[in-house]
Amino acid sequence: xxxxxxxxxxxxxxxxxxxxxxxxxxxxxxxxxxxxxxxxxxxxxxxxxxxxxxxxxxxxxxxxxxxxxxxxxxxxxxxxxxxxxxxxxxxxxxxxxxxxxxxxxxxxx
Amino acid sequence: xxxxxxxxxxxxxxxxxxxxxxxxxxxxxxxxxxxxxxxxxxxxxxxxxxxxxxxxxxxxxxxxxxxxxxxxxxxxxxxxxxxxxxxxxxxxxxxxxxxxxxxxxxxxxxxxxx
Numbered sequence: 001x002x003x004x005x006x007x008x009x010x011x012x013x014x015x016x017x018x019x020x021x022x023x024x025x026x027x028x029x030x031x032x033x034x035x036x037x038x039x040x041x042x043x044x045x046x047x048x049x050x051x052x053x054x055x056x057x058x059x060x061x062x063x064x065x066x067x068x069x070x071x072x073x074x075x076x077x078x079x080x081x082x083x084x085x086x087x088x089x090x091x092x093x094x095x096x097x098x099x100x101x102x103x104x105x106x107x108x109x
Numbered sequence: 110x111x112x113x114x115x116x117x118x119x120x121x122x123x124x125x126x127x128x129x130x131x132x133x134x135x136x137x138x139x140x141x142x143x144x145x146x147x148x149x150x151x152x153x154x155x156x157x158x159x160x161x162x163x164x165x166x167x168x169x170x171x172x173x174x175x176x177x178x179x180x181x182x183x184x185x186x187x188x189x190x191x192x193x194x195x196x197x198x199x200x201x202x203x204x205x206x207x208x209x210x211x212x213x214x215x216x217x218x219x220x221x222x223x
Binding site: 004031032034041042043044045046049087089090091092095096097099100101102 | 113142149150151152153154157167168199201206207208209211212213214215216217
């Protein structure tokens with residue numbers, strides 16, 4: 001069964017304190033990994049897609065990396081506006097997305 | 110550009126009542142999806158449609174039905190609501206069906222069944 005696990009469930013950082021969020025997965029044949037950002041009261045918003053181990057993508061203070069078993073979302077010198085829930089998802093055997101439970105990030109000024 | 114519009118924004122519903130959640134997109138996307146989001150469980154797929162006139166079951170379809178009469182609209186109906194259907198419901202769309210396509214989400218409908 002395809003599974004996606006995100007850790008930690010919640011993360012509190014001071015502004016400027018870099019850290020990483022983890023997304024580990026077990027799927028039969030990786031066909032990509034998606035990262036989304038979700039602000040309170042809103043729907044998820046697409047951030048990145050990674051397709052192969054070793055691939056990296058960056059957007060402002062965020063960098064996503066992918067290995068054969070997990071993905072990391074690195075946040076460098078975060079700002080309060082980076083506070084959100086970050087979701088990862090992978091295509092499953094039914095060609096639909098399986099989402100992880102998310103990491104709720106809070107960045108204090 | 111509105112993207113995806115969901116209505117209502119929130120609703121309190123008595124158990125046993127029928128309810129239709131509305132979803133409209135203006136991006137001419139072929140595929141549309143309904144998810145529910147519950148604390149600790151993440152987003153779970155209820156139903157999907159890869160093109161107008163076709164629908165499919167997701168991970169948690171029981172108690173829900175959908176229709177796709179045209180490209181733009183994808184309503185979700187709870188025939189007889191139960192408290193376990195209390196959740197936040199998100200509609201999404203993508204240019205084509207299949208998990209490799211980026212999905213665009215609406216703002217959600219918060220539903221409480223009492």
